[in-house]
Amino acid sequence: MTWIDIANLIINGLIEGLVVALPALSMTLVMGVNRFPNAATGDFLTLGAYGAVVCQLLLGMPLWLAALTSAAVTALVSAGSYQLIFRKLAGRPMVSSMLAAIGLGFLLRSLIGFFAGHDQRTFDMPLMRAWNFGGIRILPTDLAIAAIALVVLAVVFVLLYQTSFGRQLRAVSDSADLARASGIRAKGLMLAMWLLVGAISATGGVLLGMKAIVMPEMGWEFLIPAFAAMVLGGIGSPIGAVLGALVLCVAQELSVPLLGPSYKLVLSFAVLALVLLLRPAGIMGRIQLVR
Amino acid sequence: MIAYLCAIGIIALIYALLALGLNLQFGLTRLVNFGVVAFFAVGAYASGLLSLQGVPLVVCFIAAMLVSAVLALPIGLLSLRLRDDYLAIVTLGFSEAVRITIQQEEWLTKGVQGLPGLPKLFAGWPSPWGDVAIFTVLVLITALVVWGTVRLARSPFGRLLRAIGDDEAALSALGKDPAWFKVQIFMLGAALFGMAGAFYAHFITFITPEQFIPLITFYVWMGLVMGGTGSVRGALFGTFLLMVFLEGSRFVKDWIPGVSEVGMASLRLAAVGLALILVTLYRPNGMFGGDSGGKSQ
Numbered sequence: 001m002t003w004i005d006i007a008n009l010i011i012n013g014l015i016e017g018l019v020v021a022l023p024a025l026s027m028t029l030v031m032g033v034n035r036f037p038n039a040a041t042g043d044f045l046t047l048g049a050y051g052a053v054v055c056q057l058l059l060g061m062p063l064w065l066a067a068l069t070s071a072a073v074t075a076l077v078s079a080g081s082y083q084l085i086f087r088k089l090a091g092r093p094m095v096s097s098m099l100a101a102i103g104l105g106f107l108l109r110s111l112i113g114f115f116a117g118h119d120q121r122t123f124d125m126p127l128m129r130a131w132n133f134g135g136i137r138i139l140p141t142d143l144a145i146a147a148i149a150l151v152v153l154a155v156v157f158v159l160l161y162q163t164s165f166g167r168q169l170r171a172v173s174d175s176a177d178l179a180r181a182s183g184i185r186a187k188g189l190m191l192a193m194w195l196l197v198g199a200i201s202a203t204g205g206v207l208l209g210m211k212a213i214v215m216p217e218m219g220w221e222f223l224i225p226a227f228a229a230m231v232l233g234g235i236g237s238p239i240g241a242v243l244g245a246l247v248l249c250v251a252q253e254l255s256v257p258l259l260g261p262s263y264k265l266v267l268s269f270a271v272l273a274l275v276l277l278l279r280p281a282g283i284m285g286r287i288q289l290v291r
Numbered sequence: 292m293i294a295y296l297c298a299i300g301i302i303a304l305i306y307a308l309l310a311l312g313l314n315l316q317f318g319l320t321r322l323v324n325f326g327v328v329a330f331f332a333v334g335a336y337a338s339g340l341l342s343l344q345g346v347p348l349v350v351c352f353i354a355a356m357l358v359s360a361v362l363a364l365p366i367g368l369l370s371l372r373l374r375d376d377y378l379a380i381v382t383l384g385f386s387e388a389v390r391i392t393i394q395q396e397e398w399l400t401k402g403v404q405g406l407p408g409l410p411k412l413f414a415g416w417p418s419p420w421g422d423v424a425i426f427t428v429l430v431l432i433t434a435l436v437v438w439g440t441v442r443l444a445r446s447p448f449g450r451l452l453r454a455i456g457d458d459e460a461a462l463s464a465l466g467k468d469p470a471w472f473k474v475q476i477f478m479l480g481a482a483l484f485g486m487a488g489a490f491y492a493h494f495i496t497f498i499t500p501e502q503f504i505p506l507i508t509f510y511v512w513m514g515l516v517m518g519g520t521g522s523v524r525g526a527l528f529g530t531f532l533l534m535v536f537l538e539g540s541r542f543v544k545d546w547i548p549g550v551s552e553v554g555m556a557s558l559r560l561a562a563v564g565l566a567l568i569l570v571t572l573y574r575p576n577g578m579f580g581g582d583s584g585g586k587s588q
Contacts, residue, residue, distance in 0.1 A: 036376055085572065088572060092575065094379075096571040097571075099509075102567060103565065103568040103571070110564060114558060117553075224380070262394070265387055265391055266392060272380075276369065
């Protein structure tokens with residue numbers, strides 16, 4: 001393997017990492033505030049991708065408009081799931097919320113499978129040849145994907161760190177009791193956060209669909225990598241989630257020549273287990289959240 | 292008819308063993324295992340592969356239990372350091388990692404083609420008496436496990452386990468080390484899953500990686516939570532409800548015209564999802580909830 005191969009793998013890993021950063025960010029927000037790993041995150045991704053497919057196929061929207069519409073719809077589904085399910089499970093054992101999240105994931109995935117079928121689908125977009133810089137190949141689509149992911153991340157970070165919404169959210173994440181005592185109204189804040197979480201996940205799904213194919217199981221396969229990225233970065237740390245996703249995906253790509261592409265998920269699991277054993281607080285995390 | 296009832300009974304008892312194992316791990320000790328199917332799969336493959344080498348089935352079954360238990364050791368050790376939600380995701384990831392490994396390591400497992408032609412238990416017996424014999428053995432083993440679980444729950448060891456589930460910190464403060472007990476119970480549960488896997492392999496006689504998807508884990512969870520965690524009665528009754536659900540959905544197909552086989556699989560998955568949501572929302576204690584089941588922390 002030459003250094004050019006390695007460079008290609010790293011570039012691939014970085015692009016995939018930017019995409020995985022979106023579900024990881026979405027999970028870490030829920031984990032920080034509602035204190036459970038939202039196992040339905042992957043299926044929000046799938047919903048986002050299928051929403052865009054439907055908008056393109058049936059309504060003839062251009063991809064960008066289809067993606068925006070789908071993000072809005074997924075955001076509503078996400079906020080609705082909070083309002084109808086997870087809000088009521090607050091204060092119950094964590095297993096309840098997780099089982100309900102798994103159930104929600106099954107429900108979304110199966111409804112998608114029932115109505116859209118199990119055939120692989122793709123977005124309607126122009127196919128382009130990869131640019132070749134002396135052996136380093138870059139797909140224009142991948143550049144677009146990376147750019148969109150960066151813009152979404154930038155918007156989310158501005159929301160989190162420059163607005164009162166973000167300050168309140170981080171206050172609740174740090175200490176729910178303290179935040180309540182200082183007069184933060186949790187209800188509207190929670191709904192806004194779940195809207196955001198749904199929109200971020202849906203965008204991740206569309207980007208994944210642009211990179212590969214759209215099928216009912218696509219999001220589920222990113223649940224473990226997203227979780228590993230979140231743990232690697234440190235639970236509840238948005239920047240950590242992004243860094244974790246980048247590190248994880250580059251590591252995954254670099255392992256492909258050794259292990260083959262099928263073992264990516266196994267590597268995610270191994271990284272997850274190792275981080276939890278060796279450095280449970282993750283790269284950017286605080287120790288308190290992990291026993 | 293006898294053959295059909297036997298088949299359902301056998302599958303039900305295999306699920307009952309899984310539910311009883313999960314009840315040991317979660318119902319009694321509050322260890323959240325979302326990777327039940329991994330140990331089930333490993334038991335099935337361990338026993339299946341050995342039997343194809345001509346090893347006697349009794350030895351295969353024991354090996355299946357041992358391999359599953361040994362595989363549970365590292366996860367059990369990891370569980371000592373993890374809060375329950377982390378353990379849930381780690382075990383879920385573990386089960387997917389196991390499934391992918393089985394799928395990829397073709398030299399050992401034949402990959403996606405699976406292992407056909409596994410020897411059936413009581414193969415020499417005339418139909419349907421072979422199945423009746425399997426059923427009878429499973430009834431005996433389930434009764435033994437039920438008896439053992441009840442004894443265990445009432446023993447000082449069982450009280451200790453419940454105390455771990457309820458308040459581990461207080462227990463440590465009393466000078467007991469809960470760690471090793473947790474690992475033991477994790478391995479014991481896994482051994483039961485492994486045995487269930489071996490029964491499955493030598494009843495169905497054909498196993499593929501596709502039979503061991505996470506859905507199986509959540510079938511067992513659904514059964515246990517519906518029946519009520521922390522009680523043997525709950526685990527058994529939950530399994531009964533689960534079988535009504537799994538078998539009943541076959542007949543639903545006849546009432547809904549125009550739904551394909553794949554569409555029906557989707558609807559069944561949707562029903563499982565909905566059931567998981569509704570049960571956690573409205574019946575957290577199940578029908579026979581044990582005294583520590585569903586209690587808020």
